[in-house]
Amino acid sequence: MERDAKGIEITNRVYWEIKTYYSHEFEIGNVAVRLVNQTFNTDFSEQEAANIASHIINAENGNDERKDALKAGQLISRIISIIKYQADVTINEHQMNYQRCVVHVKFLVERAIAGELLDDADPAMVALVANQNPRAFTIAQKVAAYLNMKFKAPLPDEEIMLMAMQIQRVIT
Incomplete structure (x- = not known):
């Protein structure tokens, strides 16, 4: 006031x-x-x-200063930018698959900040997703490289695979 x-x-x-x-x-x-x-x-x-x-x-997010809205918002925005730039296609931001991808990125960032990444992927499933969706998987690997740079920790294969699946829905 x-x-x-x-x-x-x-x-x-x-x-x-x-x-x-x-x-x-x-x-x-x-x-x-x-x-x-x-x-x-x-x-x-x-x-x-x-x-x-x-x-x-x-x-x-409680009192954990690693989980702040400013940091999360900036990371989410950067990851979405990476996906859009690497996809090199026009993405309809009103499309349901885009919205699902954004929600996935939001939760990925929250897990990364909290240090609670998913890490129990079946290597055969990762290989299947990589082979069936090579372009999306490559983009997911670029997202992983960015997060590795930010957090000084590699993104587990499960997170890369799940990101690739979301990206595939957006770019097709």
């Missing part, structure tokens, strides 16, 4: 990422902003909704 009285608006550096990848939390922030604006005759924007959503995301 003090910020509104002083005309101070805090922008959120990952506004777009939060709005896009954490839409449920962002909508809760929007509801809160609408209620505050109506009740107190203020003029908070969607930027404030993203700030509220950041607090919700961080609260969902």
Whole structure:
């Protein structure tokens, strides 16, 4: 309320990422902003909704500072960019398979940040996915290389395989 009285608006550096990848939390922030604006005759924007959503995301992740919304949003955005660039096709962002891929990336990032990656892949299944979807598997390996660079730990074959399956749905 003090910020509104002083005309101070805090922008959120990952506004777009939060709005896009954490839409449920962002909508809760929007509801809160609408209620505050109506009740107190203020003029908070969607930027404030993203700030509220950041607090919700961080609260969902507990006190573990490795799991913060800013870091996750940036990683998700970068991975989606890698997929789009490497796919070299027009991707319909309103397509259900794209949305499923984004959700998969979101959870992959959350597992990577928490150090809780899936690692019980059947090597025959990994080989099958790699052989049937070589382009998607190559893109998934590029995502894995990026995450390896960020976390200084290789992405397990299971995570690469699952990412390749999501990517395949998006690029076909």
